[in-house]
Amino acid sequence: MSSYKVNKTYQEINAKIRAGKAVVVTAEEIIGIVRENGPAEAAREVDVVTTGTFAPMCSSGAFLNFGQTTPTIKTAKVWINNVPAYAGLAAVDCYLGATEPCEDDPLNKVPPGEFNYGGGHVLEDLLAGKKVDLKATAYGTTCYPSRKMEKRVSLADARNAILCNPRNGYQNYNCAINMTNKTVYTYMGTLRPKAGNANYCSAGQLSPLLNDPYYKTIGLGTRIFLGGGVGYVTWPGTQHSPAVPRTDSGVPVTPAGTLCVMGDMKQMSADWIRGVSIQGYGCSLAVGLGVPIPLLNEEISQYTAISDAEILTQVIDYGYEYGNNISKSYGQVSYAELRSGEITIEGRTVPTAPLSSIVKAREIAETLKEWIRKGDFLLGEPQFTLPTE
Template structure:
C-alpha cells in the first residue's frame, strides 16, 4: 500500500516513524522481503562527504556610515577576492577563489594552501575574517574604502549556495603516463601506480534514488551540519547515461544544486581542502532522506556497492584531451577492498569521499527524524530524469576573428 509524505510526517511528529540508514535497509529488506519492508519502513537516510568545487556562499553585511557601494568595486575576505557584481552590500564568495598573490602553479606543484573554502570554514567556526574593499563612490554611496573585521553573527544573511553537489557516480582516476600528475582527483602515480575514486557508493543520496523519484526542488536535507534544501538539478546534470537494469548510472550522471543558512552549519561538515597542483575546494557533508512511498522506491534503496559500477579513466591523456572511452569498469565493493585490476595489473585504490563521515551523516539525519527535529518536504518540482531529453554538451568553440 502506497504512503504519502504527509502520512510519514504525521508518524515522525508522533515519534512512530521507522527510519533506517541506506546501509541498514539492505539487510533489513533482505530479511523481511521488499514488499514487507516497504510497508514497515518510512524513511531511508543517505549521506556523502566529499570535495565539491562548485560551492559558494552569498552574504549581506549591512550598510556602513557613510554608505559604501561595494557592488562594482573590489572586495576581499582574508585577501581572497569576492564577486562584487551585485548590489551595495551583497557579494558572493566562491569555494575555489584564491588570493591574488598565490603563486598557483608557478612553483609546480602548487600548494594552494588557502582560498574561499577556508574562509567559509573559518566563518562557520565563529572566527573573524578581514573584510577589505574599495569603491568608486557615488552621491548616495560616497565612501570609497573599507577595512574591518567581520563574522557571521555580524551579517544579515550568510547563505551557502552550491550549484553542483552530490554527483551521482564518478570516474575512477588512474595515470598511464610515466610521470606523477596532479589532478582534482588527487595525486596520481605513474604507470597505474594508484586509482582514486570519489563517491560514498551505497550510501550516496542519488544512488538511492537513481531516477529521482523523490528528490527534487524543495527537498529538505542535511547540509553542512545544518538544514538545507535542494534548489533543483545542479550544473552538468546528465541523466541520459548508460545505466544498470536497476537504473543505477555507470558513470557521472545526476547532480544537485543545494542551499542553506551558513549560520546554522558546523565546520566539521564544511572543510576547506587543498589539492596539490590543482587548487582549493570545499568538502561538503550532505544527507538526503528518501521517503519510502512504495515498494519501487524501497527497492532502489537496497542498492549494494557491488551493484554500482564506475568507469576507470586515464587522467594523463584521455581525460584532459576529451578522448572518449575507458580502461574498464569496476564496482564499489572492489574499490573499497583497497585494490582493483586494470590492464592485468593490481592497482591500490583510495577514496576522496569519506565513507565513515557519510555513515555518520546518515545516522545523524536518522536521529533527527526519529526525534522529530526534522520533517520531510514534498518537492515542488521533479529533477529531470532519463526521459527529459537532457544531454550534457561540450563547449562549441567559435573562434573570434581579430580585426
C-alpha cells in the same frame, strides 16, 4: 490506479514523524531489510531511508552580506582574507566561491594549481567562529559615496550568510588512474605513473542520488542535511546529465545527476564544511550532505537496497589527454572492489583510495536518522522532481 502494494504519502509519513512513530533506517541498514523481507514488506515497515556523503564539491560557495558602512558603500571589488569575492550584485552583497585562491598565498608564485588557502577555507574559518579580514573598494556614487571599507568580521556579524552550491552530490563519478609515464595532478588527486594508484570519490551505497537513481523523491523543496544544518534542494545542479548508460537497477555507470543546494550558514558547523587543498589543482570545499528518502512504495524501497557490489563506475585514464576532453576507459569496477583497497587493471593490482569519507557519510546518515526519529526534521515534498531527460 497504482499497481503498487504499498502507497504512502509525504503527509502520512510526516504525521508519523510528528507523533514519534516513524521508522527510520540508514541506506546501509535498508539493504539487509529488503533482502530478508522483500521490497514491499520493507516499504510497509520502514518510512524513511537516510543517506550521506562527505567529499570535495568544487561548485560551492556562499552569498554573504556583512552590513552597510557609514557613509554607505556599493562595493565593486571585495576580498575576504585576501580571497577575491564576486561583488557584481547590490551594495554589500557578494558571492565567495570555494575554489577562488588567496591572492597572497605563497604557493601562488609557483605553477598554477599550487594553492593552500582559498574560498573554501574562508567559509570553514567563518564557521569555526574566527574573524576574517574584509576589504572592499568602490567607485562612489551619490547614494553610496564611500570608496573603501576595511574591517574584521565574524559569521555573527554577517546579516546574511547563505551557502549556495550550484553542483553538489554527483550521482556516481569516475575512478581515476594515470597510464602515462609521468605523475599527473588532477581534481581527483595525485595520480602516479602507469596506474600506480586509483582514486575514487563517492559514498557508494550511502550516496543520496544512488539510492534514488530516477529522482522519484528528490527535487525542488526537498529538505536535506547540509553542512550540519538544514538545507534544501533548489534546482537540478549544473551539469545534471541523467541520460547516461545505467545498470538494470538504474544506477548510472558514468557521472549523471547533480544537486543545486542552499542553506543558512549560521546553522552549520565547521565539522561539515571544510576547506580543501588539492595538490596541482587548487582549492575546494568538502561538504557534508544527506538526503532523506521516503519509502512511498516498494519501487523506491528496492532502489534504496542497492549495495556497493551492485554499483559500478568506469575506470578513466586522467593522463590520456583528459584536459583536451579526451579520455580512455579501462572498463568498470564496483564500489565493493574499490573499498577493498585494490583493483585489477590489465592484470596488475592497483591500490585504491577514496577522496570521500565513508566514516563521515555514515555519521551524516545516522545524524539525519536521529533528527527524524526525534521529530526535529520533517520531509519536504518537492514541487517537482529532478528531470530524468
